[in-house]
Amino acid sequence: MIVAPLGSGSAGNAYYFESDGTAILVDAGLGPRDTKKRLEAVGLEIEMLRAIVLTHEHYDHIRGAEKIARKYSIPIYLTRGTLDASAIERIETPLVLFENNSTFTIGELAVHARRTIHDAADPACFVIEARDGTRVGLASDLGYVDEPVLKHLQNCDGLFFESNHDLDMLRMGTYPWSLKRRIMSRFGHLSNDDSMLAVQRMIGADLKTLCLIHLSQKNNHESIVRDMAARLLARTGAQLELGIALQEAPAVYQVSRRGRRAATPRAVGAQMALF
Ligand SMILES: [Zn+2]
Ligand SMILES: [Zn+2]
Numbered sequence: 001m002i003v004a005p006l007g008s009g010s011a012g013n014a015y016y017f018e019s020d021g022t023a024i025l026v027d028a029g030l031g032p033r034d035t036k037k038r039l040e041a042v043g044l045e046i047e048m049l050r051a052i053v054l055t056h057e058h059y060d061h062i063r064g065a066e067k068i069a070r071k072y073s074i075p076i077y078l079t080r081g082t083l084d085a086s087a088i089e090r091i092e093t094p095l096v097l098f099e100n101n102s103t104f105t106i107g108e109l110a111v112h113a114r115r116t117i118h119d120a121a122d123p124a125c126f127v128i129e130a131r132d133g134t135r136v137g138l139a140s141d142l143g144y145v146d147e148p149v150l151k152h153l154q155n156c157d158g159l160f161f162e163s164n165h166d167l168d169m170l171r172m173g174t175y176p177w178s179l180k181r182r183i184m185s186r187f188g189h190l191s192n193d194d195s196m197l198a199v200q201r202m203i204g205a206d207l208k209t210l211c212l213i214h215l216s217q218k219n220n221h222e223s224i225v226r227d228m229a230a231r232l233l234a235r236t237g238a239q240l241e242l243g244i245a246l247q248e249a250p251a252v253y254q255v256s257r258r259g260r261r262a263a264t265p266r267a268v269g270a271q272m273a274l275f
Helices: 032-041 065-071 080-085 147-153 167-172 177-184 192-202 222-236
Strands: 002-007 014-019 022-028 049-053 076-078 095-097 103-106 109-115 124-129 135-139 158-162 209-213 241-244
Touching (some): 002 209, 014 032, 022 109, 032 065, 065 076, 080 095, 109 147, 124 147, 135 147, 147 192, 158 192, 192 222, 209 222
Parallel strands (some): 076 095, 135 158, 158 209
Antiparallel strands (some): 002 014, 103 109
């Protein structure tokens, strides 16, 4: 499966998944032109998209959804709660509702949705499964990782998981106290420490690619997250590909089932190797 984080963080999130000729965008927090440009930068095409799937209604995840859906005549998959909490236009925009804690299919991809804990109406994380059984988990905007979400994301071949902030940087930083409290709450975002604790529990024998996502630009740094993750991998003895998704630099990963030879990536972009 090709997985391409096009942008990750509070200024816009979009993740491209493709397998067996079906491509979807999970979250569309970048405008149509930017999304197209970033896909092209890593050798992918926006015309391949069959659907947009939304995690929740926050602006950094849906900003471009309506425009992209209409421009390319593709549906937006979202929960009723996300739709009701968003300003997405309902008549002209093709919409498909899905229930949290259920599985639906888009072309050759199965999407397993699980409800997450965050200050949104009905937020979801996903495991995207290819026809050959390759499973890739994507979860960000988590105030807290509960057992059902942990279980949901176990046994993945690829895991794209939030590591939002360094607690000291957040505490000492310039954000108003109310915002700091919201980020740190059970309905906010995962600190690096909490993220690593969760990842430690999700590293299974199958996991081949780990990418940390939705890093705060003000209260985190790529090098901090990379060091923490590298230490965790050393401690657990896990041998896997490690990446950090950035706000401005798209990247491409080829995730295949462990033990299988990775198919040659169809597209190799300039940002291919983040590890
Ligand atoms: Zn977000
Ligand atoms: Zn959010």
